[in-house]
Amino acid sequence: MTSTQQNGHRNGVQNGHQNNHTRDRGKRPVRIANCSGGQMEPGWQMRKQASWGDVDFITGDWLAENNIAQEAAAMEAGTGEGFKKNAWQALEMSMDVIAEKRIKVVIDGGGLSPENLAKKCQEVIDKKGYNLTVAYVSGDNMDTNFKSDDVLACTAYIGARGIVKGLEAGADLIMCGRVADASPVIGAAWWWYGWSDTEYDKLAGAFLTGHLIECSGYITGSNYSGFHRFPLKNFVNVGFPVVEIEEDGSCIITKHEGTNGMVTEDTVKCQFLYEIQGNAYLNSDVTAILDNVAVKEVGKNRVQFSGITGRPPPPTTKLAIFYKGGWxxxxxxxxxxxxxxxxxxxxxxxxxxxxxxxxxxxxxxxxxxxxxxxxxxxxxxxxxxxxxxxxxxxxxxxxxxxxxxxxxxxxxxxxxxxxxxxxxYVYYPCIVSQDEIKEAVHLLSRGGKTTKTIECTRPPRYQAFGERDSSGDKGSNINCGMFVHRPEMWDWFRSFMTLERMKSLIGGDWKDEYRLERVEFPNILAVHFVIYGILGRGVSSSTLLDNRGKGFTDYIRTKHVDVPEKFVQWCWKEDE
Incomplete structure (x- = not known):
């Protein structure tokens, strides 16, 4: 395989026929390919995902807390249009394949102005004569409620309701702003199967599927802690993930054939444990309960993910406020x-x-x-x-x-x-009532004119979860998940990795003002911790060298600890 092929620059469509997703809707698993996990993801990753095999949807996540502030500052200075430039590059580069194969696209690259990004798409559609309908979702931008002279932006994490309404109205391309990272995947599966908004187990399964693939290559070999046990060439230009979501919300994680990287139980477990909030994961549309998560390899580069159950969403959602922090x-x-x-x-x-x-x-x-x-x-x-x-x-x-x-x-x-x-810029996380959000989807026609606006209802039922700080590597907190490979080691590992043990492993970096949470996932032999407050003001304003907590778990795994002698036969040196 040449590097040009790896980058998805080859011309044409791999199999030469259009996708029949409308005809097949609900009759088979929906195939969703993710093309981006961050603002710097290049456009050719979208074209590669569209070209290299049959998929029904392409999703992409270009947003993180710090780059919302960047877009706000650029718009304030008159140098930006509000959307992520790489997201536009991806759409512009891939539109011909998307139109030919009838692939639907849902991305959050609209940033602070998904309307502007949608109109850019409409310009291409008009110029090329593509049979595509573009729409954008509104409701996340809450500047009028919270903005002051010092605040750059206020964005609420909204769910998939606008996405579903847009797909029901015939949209092919949906540009979103600060929807939750997994919302594009939830919306795609929700529409595909025609779920109701109270089928919480199914929605929760799709939610965790979105969590698994939102970081693109992280589940196919990138950021994989066991990479050093394989030829390094495997991890150059890894293929991005494709998921097949079943009607019950479970899924198979895979990737296009002929691409580098790997999808194994280990890579799936590593990404599952990345940025979760313990055993209950909150979303605007559903609360996912993770206690019985199961991961099983069912073929080469094919891993089944299941066991997620759901409850009603909380009455509040995350609100990200950004203000100028200094220099x-x-x-x-x-x-x-x-x-x-x-x-x-x-x-x-x-x-x-x-x-x-x-x-x-x-x-x-x-x-x-x-x-x-x-x-x-x-x-x-x-x-x-x-x-x-x-x-x-x-x-x-x-x-x-x-x-x-x-x-x-x-x-x-x-x-x-x-x-x-x-x-x-400083990122300050807080919460806002979901009922304060005015979510809608807007469909465009030739010339960028809005032809239809559909307002979205709020969730029919809420279930309060109790106070919880934000977690993951985006705020002031770090989460750290580790697992063993053999069931024989589980009882020892779970009893060894206590709260006090984690404090001792953190060592000189631990401070009494920090707080720990711990949860076990016995089906995947994992123990997970959230360390609250360790990143200070967090991500965009933390003074720590590792200001996003990306190296923290590797630091913990480097520690020397005593293990039972009977387990030594199953251990390996990390530098091997």
């Missing part, structure tokens, strides 16, 4: 924990392959007897925040004053602009 300087990439050499080797391999694709022509760890200078070069990080840029500018001058008084061998990177002050 900061500096940025670095780092690796934490075990198998560091292989982590750097994989990263270098990935980057070098991309450079080769573009026709373009790793700093070491102070080796004692290096053969290259970079092998003995390490970084020192100076990171600062201030409410105004002046102190940071003064810091840069202070460091310059010592230019000729430094230790031998000191040298600076060629680009010193990271030492210049730049603004940053």
């Amino acid at each position: 900061e300087s500096q940025n670095l990439s780092n690796a934490a924990g075990y198998a560091t050499k292989k982590k750097y080797a994989l990263y270098e391999m990935q980057v070098r392959e991309r450079l080769a694709e573009q026709g373009l022509g790793h700093v070491g760890s102070a080796l004692e007897n290096p053969t290259r200078q970079l092998q003995c070069t390490t970084y020192m990080r100076i990171y600062a925040q201030a409410p105004t840029p002046e102190p940071l500018a003064a810091l840069k001058l202070l460091l310059a004053d010592e230019t000729m008084q430094h230790f031998s061998g000191l040298h600076w990177s060629q680009d010193l602009r990271t030492a210049d002050p730049k603004s940053f």
Whole structure:
């Protein structure tokens, strides 16, 4: 397979026939391919997912808490249109395949202005004569309720109701803003099977399926803690996930044939444990109960995920408020924990392959007897925040004053602009009543004219869950899930990984103001923790080196602990 093929740039449609999703609707599992897990995901991933096999839907998640603020600042400055540029690139690059194969698309790349993104799509549809109907969902932007001079944006996490109404009205492309990450997948399955909004077990299954694939390559080999036990080439240009959701809400996770990466029980478990909230996972349309989750390999790159049950949603949903936090300087990439050499080797391999694709022509760890200078070069990080840029500018001058008084061998990177002050934004999570949200879907016609607006009802029933902070790696909290591979180890592992044990493993990073939650998932031999408060103000304004908690679990897994001697035969060294 050539790199061009891997990137999905080949012309035409793989099987040469249109998708019959309308005729087959509800008669077979719905096939949904995800093409994005973050704002930097390139457009060709959508085209690849559309071209490389039959799918009924393509979904994409381009939003995270910090880039909502970026879009707000860009719009305020007159330099942005509110939507994610890479989402538009994906649609523009893929529209011909989408139209030919009659694939439906639901994405959150509309950011703060899904209307603008929908109108951009309509321009292409009009120009090319595609038989496609585009729509956008509104209701998440709550600036008029909460915005002040200091606040950049206020967005509520809305569910899939507008998506379902849009699909029922004939929309092919639906542009969303801050819907919950899993909402595009929930909406697709909900419409496909014609579920009611009280079939909570089915909705919960689709919700967790959306959770599994929202981070794109994370479930097909990327961010996989066991990567070092396989050839590194497997993890270059991994294929993104495709799911087949059954009528009962369970699913099969897979990927297109001929793509790199892997779908195994381990990769599915790792992604399942990523960013969950314990054994009850909250969404605007349903609360998912995870106690009986089951993961089973049913074929090569085919894993069944089931056991999720549902309850009514909570009466509130998450509201993200963003305000200007001040100024900061500096940025670095780092690796934490075990198998560091292989982590750097994989990263270098990935980057070098991309450079080769573009026709373009790793700093070491102070080796004692290096053969290259970079092998003995390490970084020192100076990171600062201030409410105004002046102190940071003064810091840069202070460091310059010592230019000729430094230790031998000191040298600076060629680009010193990271030492210049730049603004940053603070993400403040809170909650808002679901009944305050005015959700609707709007269908466009030629020229970008709105031809129909459909208002959405609120959930028919709520079930209060009780107070809970946001969790995952997006706010001030970190979640950490770990599992063993053999049932014989489970009783020991679950009794070993107590709250006190986690505190001791966190070590010197633990502070008494933090709080721990713990839950077990016996079917997958996993123990999961949420550490509340450890990221400070979190993600976009945290002063920690690992400001999103991405390296935390690898740090914990690097710790040396005593295990029963009978288990040693099943252990492996993490650097093998």
